[in-house]
Amino acid sequence: FLAAAAMSVAATRLRAQGAAHVTLTIPSEANGPHMPEDYVGLSYEVQQLLDPTFFSPKNTGLIRVFKTLSAHGVLRLGGNTSEFEWWKPTPDVKEPEHPQTREVEGEPKAQYYPVTAEAVRNLAGFLRATGWTCLYGIGMGTNSAEGAAAEAEYVAKTLGERLQYFQVGNEVDLFSRHLRDPETWNAKTYLDEWLAIARAVLKAVPDAKFGMPDVAANVGWLTQIAEMWPSVQNPPHVTTVTHHYYFGGPATNPEVSISNLLKPATMLRVQKTADTATAAADKMGVRVRMTEGNTCYRGGKPGVSDVFAAALWSADYSLLLASKNYSGVNLHGGTGKSVANSVGGSLPGDLMLKDAGETPEQIASHPHPFYTPIATFGDQYTLEPVAYGLMFAGELCGATLVKADLTSQIQATGVDAAAYAAKLPGGEMAVVILNKDAAHDLELSLDFGPSRSSTVETETLHATALDAREAHITHDSKRASLKHGQYLVPVPHASGLRVTVR
Numbered sequence: 001f002l003a004a005a006a007m008s009v010a011a012t013r014l015r016a017q018g019a020a021h022v023t024l025t026i027p028s029e030a031n032g033p034h035m036p037e038d039y040v041g042l043s044y045e046v047q048q049l050l051d052p053t054f055f056s057p058k059n060t061g062l063i064r065v066f067k068t069l070s071a072h073g074v075l076r077l078g079g080n081t082s083e084f085e086w087w088k089p090t091p092d093v094k095e096p097e098h099p100q101t102r103e104v105e106g107e108p109k110a111q112y113y114p115v116t117a118e119a120v121r122n123l124a125g126f127l128r129a130t131g132w133t134c135l136y137g138i139g140m141g142t143n144s145a146e147g148a149a150a151e152a153e154y155v156a157k158t159l160g161e162r163l164q165y166f167q168v169g170n171e172v173d174l175f176s177r178h179l180r181d182p183e184t185w186n187a188k189t190y191l192d193e194w195l196a197i198a199r200a201v202l203k204a205v206p207d208a209k210f211g212m213p214d215v216a217a218n219v220g221w222l223t224q225i226a227e228m229w230p231s232v233q234n235p236p237h238v239t240t241v242t243h244h245y246y247f248g249g250p251a252t253n254p255e256v257s258i259s260n261l262l263k264p265a266t267m268l269r270v271q272k273t274a275d276t277a278t279a280a281a282d283k284m285g286v287r288v289r290m291t292e293g294n295t296c297y298r299g300g301k302p303g304v305s306d307v308f309a310a311a312l313w314s315a316d317y318s319l320l321l322a323s324k325n326y327s328g329v330n331l332h333g334g335t336g337k338s339v340a341n342s343v344g345g346s347l348p349g350d351l352m353l354k355d356a357g358e359t360p361e362q363i364a365s366h367p368h369p370f371y372t373p374i375a376t377f378g379d380q381y382t383l384e385p386v387a388y389g390l391m392f393a394g395e396l397c398g399a400t401l402v403k404a405d406l407t408s409q410i411q412a413t414g415v416d417a418a419a420y421a422a423k424l425p426g427g428e429m430a431v432v433i434l435n436k437d438a439a440h441d442l443e444l445s446l447d448f449g450p451s452r453s454s455t456v457e458t459e460t461l462h463a464t465a466l467d468a469r470e471a472h473i474t475h476d477s478k479r480a481s482l483k484h485g486q487y488l489v490p491v492p493h494a495s496g497l498r499v500t501v502r
């Protein structure tokens, strides 16, 4: 069968001058998951709050790029640095005593810093100006229940309806490395500790909502928590179970490459994790969200994280999780200092730059981690390629996805591509095709069925090459005609296309 399939694919490629031809029948009804309006999200270190002028209503440049990315996005604050924050409501409040932690290679150093009332007030103004809401991260690793409750009270009051929920603790499945006793730390001891803090928060904020457990990678904890949950007396209101995802890392790992990032096996692993997480969420009757992730941990890898390949990856990754009923994704980033502190002082991507012959001064002049969706140059903010992929996927926000597995149909040709279809709130059908293949072009016959009219709108996600430091979204609203409900369209290698039919 495989040989026959390969032969017929080869034959169709020859016919279409190198492009593999596929006919995709687009169902006229969508009965898959609904992709929420606020699906698109970003994640920043809590330490970003150390500069209260960053998330501020006065930071108009940043507000502009947030709004370009999404009109209703979700800003999540967390990261490794969230374990070393302490709440400083007024200038006279002294730094508390901190518990003993272990210093471990590869884990962040205990660098304590205050989160101030001013930073939280500015954050509220920033959220109002952008139209975004917030998942607010409070530390657990070195925090006290009283500290968490006092911070939560001020945050709830100040952010108001801009606050979706609290997250307490970041990547708790890794606490055994440096913050807890590896002999006793597990999903059960975590849950007990989490409940104690959540109940203290509830005393201060009776209607507080939560997302948890924000594991780095071990989604098995979601399964275990879902199993333990029915025996929790008077459970706090958890709306979302959460996990993180980094394709690989660190930057020095040769496995972190464009071809590995984009190959179908990578997304198969993502699907497996998603199935586990979704099953746990369903069992608890809550949603699941990927609250922190990106291409390559410890700050990303130049030439992979900051190029067009990352745009195709983030578009595919985001739509795949939407098709698994996730409530959203938050891509991690921020300015250099906060992310560097989160990974123990310097970004290993710097090592790569040293290998590439950059001087320490040149390295120091890179002001942000390589995976950041929004880069900062002085007071200028720009959307990086990885953000373009998220923005492209985000155009299906508010839509209902069709259940058909269009990706498998395309991949049967041997081309590394993915496809998703959805019914938009206005009734239009949209199809997104992501041709991640480095060499093979596609030619698609999209069969929308006879009932669709002939107004076709297209939009492309493109760049000059997979490894180009650029991404573009080009809107093309020319009217094309459907022949017997069919639309024939090329999707060149290394590009994305959205076709919307009224």
Ligand code: BDP
Pocket: 045, 078, 079, 080, 081, 170, 171, 216, 292, 296, 297, 298, 299, 300, 339, 342, 343
């Ligand atoms: C995650 C941490 C985050 C780091 C990121 C990274 O939560 O704080 O910035 O890894 O390594 O595990 O880049």
